Amino acid sequence: MTTEPAISTETSAEPQIVLRPQPGPQTDFFRTTADIAIYGGAAGGGKTWALEAEPLRYIQTVPGFGGVIFRRTSVMVLNKGGMWDESFTIYPHLGAESNLTRLEWTFPPHNNRIRFGHMEHEKTRFDWQGAQIPYIGWDELTHFTEEQFFYMLSRNRSTCGVKPYVRATTNPDADSWVANFIAWWIHPETGLPIAERASKMRYFVRLGDQLHWASDPKELAPLTDNKIVPKSVTFIPANVHDNTILLDKDPGYLANLHALSNVERERLLGGNWKIRPASGLVFIAPGSSTSMRSPTTLSRVSATGTRRAPKTAANTHVAS
DSSP states (O other), X not given: OEEEEEEOSSOSSSEEEEEEOOTTHHHHHHHOOOSEEEEESSTTSSHHHHHHHTTHHXXXXXXXXXXXXXXXXXXXXXXXXXXXXXXXXXXXXXXXXXXXXXXXXXXXXXXXXXXXXXXXXXGGGXXXXXXXXXXXXXSSGGGSOHHHHHHHXXXXXXXXXXOOEEEEEEOXXXXXXXXXXXXXXXXXXXXXXOGGGTTOEEEEEEETTEEEXXXXXXXXXXXXXXXXXXXXXXXXXXXXXXXXXXXXXXXXXXXXXXXXXXXXXXXXXXXOSSEEEEETOOOOOTTOSOOOOOSEEEEEOOSSSSOOOOOSSEEEESOO
């Protein structure tokens, strides 16, 4: 996303701020109609900006619309350059007023609100009982538990006329529940996103504790006797090379990513979801940015081996 100064055609005296996604994955993120869209999978892809700008399409035009964007802790929300600081580069241009005590912005003309929340403890999710939140955002989804994420789907509801939706950003973590959730979009051997599946929509229903997936929601109908409406999901990979504005303003950031340890470089620069440190093992991933030995080297999480990420809810893919 970029904030660009432009001159209004109605008056040449006042500058006009244009909010526009960058071409590529960020634009795809804004265009998707999925119920749940997960964006990123590497560092520097413009994730937080996109998450904060996404609800602006409704915030000033639909009475009753609003949203909550979560970070795991309040400290993370308030970190230098974090979500709260980032919001000051966007929301004041729309005449919004901030409230530091509530970590909240109020927008004219309908007094709609965007709030920054946290969920530091597992039980904190129950603080949101009774809430109706049309837009829910998750910044760094792998920091949250699966229980927190799915519980908040019950709070993702609205009577304002906008279909409730969820947007999330993330960096790779082979041991997270998110890695299992987006497994269809990730190559089981290299751990890298499958290019032709980027932005593709998938659908799931939950039966018991098992998620059943399909490419067409009609394929799930026999499993539920048409009694459960499937949820749509997409994963949109992005990395620092997709964020030309960042690289133009801070070209040294790319060098910072290259300076990381093997595992972190594979995750944050390469976007690898199958990497974890493991002593005495060597991993050479085709097409990866790293293939070297070190005292603690790289281990790929095998799709069928014993070193796979723990699962808390099984996935069944009805169709590819």
